[in-house]
Amino acid sequence: MTTASKDPQIVLHGARTNNSFRAAIALEEAGLQYSVRRVDMRNGEHKGAPFLAINPAGQVPVLAVGRDTGVPFILTQSNAIMFYASDRAEVPLVAVDGPGRARTLERLFYFLGDVIAPSHYGVFLRNRGEGPGAAALTQQAVRTFMAAERFLLDSPYIAGDEFTLADIAGITFALEVSQLVPWDQVPRLQTWVERVAARPGVQRGLDAFRREG
Numbered sequence: 001m002t003t004a005s006k007d008p009q010i011v012l013h014g015a016r017t018n019n020s021f022r023a024a025i026a027l028e029e030a031g032l033q034y035s036v037r038r039v040d041m042r043n044g045e046h047k048g049a050p051f052l053a054i055n056p057a058g059q060v061p062v063l064a065v066g067r068d069t070g071v072p073f074i075l076t077q078s079n080a081i082m083f084y085a086s087d088r089a090e091v092p093l094v095a096v097d098g099p100g101r102a103r104t105l106e107r108l109f110y111f112l113g114d115v116i117a118p119s120h121y122g123v124f125l126r127n128r129g130e131g132p133g134a135a136a137l138t139q140q141a142v143r144t145f146m147a148a149e150r151f152l153l154d155s156p157y158i159a160g161d162e163f164t165l166a167d168i169a170g171i172t173f174a175l176e177v178s179q180l181v182p183w184d185q186v187p188r189l190q191t192w193v194e195r196v197a198a199r200p201g202v203q204r205g206l207d208a209f210r211r212e213g
């Protein structure tokens with residue numbers, strides 16, 4: 001992590017949810033100095049007035065960037081937080097231009113839109129007691145995740161030779177559904193999960209909301 005005093009203070013408000021994990025992993029992998037404010041969702045802290053003042057949607061994660069005084073700059077979307085981190089990294093987590101950028105965006109949005117979004121709607125249906133619909137969406141998300149095996153035919157990471165935001169999006173889903181994936185059918189994804197999960201920045205990001213400060 002960098003500790004230059006000119007760096008703005010960055011606070012990540014979040015909880016042990018995948019949206020929060022992706023934000024934390026991106027900040028870690030970008031090498032940014034930040035502190036964590038754990039939101040007690042079990043006790044409804046995210047719906048209380050102090051938290052609603054920073055995010056009226058009552059959701060985590062939230063990134064607050066500020067110096068010692070003044071109104072902080074607030075981001076309330078995990079994907080925007082990931083790009084904020086990438087933009088400030090010494091080695092960006094999305095190439096700044098060219099085909100590498102387009103390839104990373106293609107695969108980032110593959111995970112966000114085609115895998116993670118249906119999976120979230122599956123959770124929504126399960127919480128409403130709509131079991132069959134929930135199961136169908138989860139299966140669809142897992143099948144689409146498994147089709148990402150093709151991205152690893154000749155590269156170690158999802159979008160090529162470098163670790164990117166696409167890997168961050170993929171790993172949180174992979175770990176969430178690891179019991180549901182027949183890993184012997186997707187050996188490249190299995191090796192990729194081991195490679196990505198072993199990264200210190202990924203481990204620290206996944207651990208971020210166990211610690212505070």
Ligand SMILES: N[C@@H](CCC(=O)N[C@@H](CS)C(=O)NCC(=O)O)C(=O)O
Pocket residue numbers: 017018019020046058059060061076077078079
């Ligand atoms: N689009 C937002 C979604 C954030 C979101 O859905 N957060 C969930 C936890 S993963 C949450 O705070 N849920 C509580 C609620 O909606 O009441 C993002 O990606 O940051």
